[in-house]
Amino acid sequence: MKTSRRKFLKVAGLSAFALAGGMTALAGEAAAQVAPGKYVKREGMLQAKRWAMVIDTRRLKTEADYAPLIAACVKAHNIPDIPGDRNVKWIWTDSFDHVFPDDMNNHLNTAVRDKPYMLLCNHCTNPPCVRVCPTQATYKMEDGIVAMDYHRCIGCRFCMAGCPYGARSFNFIDPRLHLPDPVPNPAFPTRMIGVVEKCNFCVERLNEGKLPACVEASDGRVLFGDLEDPDSPVRKALAANYSIRRKPSLGTQPGVYYLV
Amino acid sequence: MYNAKAVIIGIVIFVAIFSSPFWTGWIGQDYTKTGVVLPAGEKECIEDTEFMRAQHMRLLDEWRDQALREENRVYESALNGKKWVISLQNTCLKCHSNYSEFCEKCHVANSVYPYCWTCHIIPTEGKR
Numbered sequence: 001m002k003t004s005r006r007k008f009l010k011v012a013g014l015s016a017f018a019l020a021g022g023m024t025a026l027a028g029e030a031a032a033q034v035a036p037g038k039y040v041k042r043e044g045m046l047q048a049k050r051w052a053m054v055i056d057t058r059r060l061k062t063e064a065d066y067a068p069l070i071a072a073c074v075k076a077h078n079i080p081d082i083p084g085d086r087n088v089k090w091i092w093t094d095s096f097d098h099v100f101p102d103d104m105n106n107h108l109n110t111a112v113r114d115k116p117y118m119l120l121c122n123h124c125t126n127p128p129c130v131r132v133c134p135t136q137a138t139y140k141m142e143d144g145i146v147a148m149d150y151h152r153c154i155g156c157r158f159c160m161a162g163c164p165y166g167a168r169s170f171n172f173i174d175p176r177l178h179l180p181d182p183v184p185n186p187a188f189p190t191r192m193i194g195v196v197e198k199c200n201f202c203v204e205r206l207n208e209g210k211l212p213a214c215v216e217a218s219d220g221r222v223l224f225g226d227l228e229d230p231d232s233p234v235r236k237a238l239a240a241n242y243s244i245r246r247k248p249s250l251g252t253q254p255g256v257y258y259l260v
Numbered sequence: 261m262y263n264a265k266a267v268i269i270g271i272v273i274f275v276a277i278f279s280s281p282f283w284t285g286w287i288g289q290d291y292t293k294t295g296v297v298l299p300a301g302e303k304e305c306i307e308d309t310e311f312m313r314a315q316h317m318r319l320l321d322e323w324r325d326q327a328l329r330e331e332n333r334v335y336e337s338a339l340n341g342k343k344w345v346i347s348l349q350n351t352c353l354k355c356h357s358n359y360s361e362f363c364e365k366c367h368v369a370n371s372v373y374p375y376c377w378t379c380h381i382i383p384t385e386g387k388r
Contacts, residue, residue, distance in 0.1 A: 034318040036307060036338035039326045042345065045333070141331065149328050150379060174378075183381060187350050192378035207333050 044209040048226035050144040051123065051201055052255040053212075054237045059221045061115050066093050069118065072217035076202065078190045080178035088169040088191075090199040091120040091214060102247055112260055118222075120214075121146060121167040121199035122246060122254030129159035129168065138196075144227070144255055145201045155194040164250050168198045227255065294369040297361040305355075306337050306344050317374075320348060349380045357384050 041047075060066060073079065073091045080088055093116040096108070100117075127146045129138050137152035138159055160168045174193045176183075183190060188204065191197050202212035210216070215224040225232030230239075234257070237243075243257040261267065305312050312319075326332040327346040335344045345351050356362045359382045367373065 034315055034322050035335065036311070038336040038338075039330065039332035039346075040334045040336055040343070041331065042333040045331075139329065141329070143331070147328060149324070151324060186381055186383060189349060189379040189381060192375075203331075207331070 042207050046206045046209055046211070048143050048232075049228035050125075050226060050255070051206075052144070052225065052227040052234050052257065053120075053123075053201075053215070054223040054234045054243065054257045054259060055118055056221045056223070056237070056241075056259045057112075057115070057117060058259060060118065060218075063093060063116055065221075066116065066118050068217045069214040069222065072213040073199075075184040076188065076205070076213040077200075078175075078179055078183045078185055078188055080175040080190075082173065082175070082178045086172040088171060088175060088197060090169075090197070091118065093118055099246060100244065102249055103244075117258065118214075119165070119167070120256065121201070122165055122252070122256045123199075123201055124255065125253035126251060128162040128164065128252060132158040132162040134158065141203075145203055147200055147203060148197060150189075150191055150195045150197065153195040155196065157196060159196055164247055164252065165254075168196050170196050294366045296365045297358060299355045299357065299362070302355045304339065306335065306342070307339050323348070348376065349383070353383055359384070 070091050070093075074081075077090060079090055082088060096103075096113050096115070096117060099119060123144055123146045125144065127138075127140055130140050130146060133139075134156060135152045135154055137150070137154070138146060138148050140146050155170065157170055160170060171191055171193050175191050179190060202210075202214075205212060211224050215222045223233045223237050225234040227234060229235060237259065238257060241259045243259050245254045245257055248254075307319075323335065323346045326335075333346050335346050336342075337344065353359075359377075
């Protein structure tokens with residue numbers, strides 16, 4: 001059979017076009033869903049483009065001020081209290097020079113320098129823990145929350161090495177051994193040995209239309225809201241007050257702000 | 261045939277033992293019956309029985325990803341359009357509250373041992 005160059009190119013071009021069209025059609029096809037029903041958002045859930053927290057440290061001065069916030073978190077998430085260096089923490093306190101090591105001022109005013117600061121997962125815009133997780137057990141959601149799927153966690157602890165804030169804890173032992181029976185919140189699961197855990201910005205409470213447990217317990221001293229919304233309480237507080245974040249030079253863009 | 265009597269008896273015994281899984285299955289208990297006790301007072305699950313029986317594990321897998329990653333925490337049933345909050349611990353176990361008579365009966369019969377309860381809490385049994 002004799003084919004002219006022109007005819008060959010015509011057929012080849014048409015074939016390439018058809019192939020590309022077929023490929024895009026396949027790529028656009030939704031992943032197969034098992035359930036015959038539909039998945040929808042929960043009614044009344046709190047939604048935001050970028051959740052953020054503002055901690056007013058001018059009104060939270062002592063360990064005793066932070067105690068009810070920490071207690072609320074522990075109760076909501078069944079966090080065990082394990083003595084020694086195997087403890088699990090979602091929210092805790094530390095001294096100024098540990099919390100803000102970038103601040104090189106040796107002669108800071110004593111009121112700011114000597115009080116404890118509350119720490120939790122910063123829910124970074126560029127979370128290093130998410131980049132290093134080999135199983136996508138930790139991931140960033142569209143609303144800015146860095147979440148964990150404990151089912152997928154293989155306990156490699158790369159995320160703990162990646163997190164510059166020490167916000168993650170590993171379950172070296174079964175956490176249930178150090179929890180009362182029944183657990184403080186029977187509606188929330190515990191974790192198991194061999195997984196990493198951390199603060200989840202109370203994503204389960206946001207879905208129920210409630211603010212995070214520590215915010216609720218803070219009596220207005222910890223604010224929570226949408227960083228993309230200029231009318232949200234966090235944006236208003238940040239616009240009117242001087243705030244700092246932890247280790248800003250790393251470029252992780254934390255979502256937790258401290259008013260000092 | 262040399263020693264035919266013993267050989268034939270031997271073959272019959274061998275075949276009988278070799279095929280025992282099949283005929284004990286026929287004369288024995290129906291393998292589809294595991295003695296699962298359905299929750300009293302509940303007429304229907306989120307989807308029909310056939311689907312739940314065959315696909316509940318895949319459904320739970322999908323529920324997890326939808327709830328945790330997509331923040332779709334409500335499932336709208338194709339059966340009757342009823343809306344269910346996606347939660348193994350708080351929705352499924354609300355009706356299926358008897359773990360040892362429901363989940364465990366079937367799982368043990370089928371030799372599957374999922375480790376849901378190392379994290380999730382069975383309301384009636386506390387942390388196991």
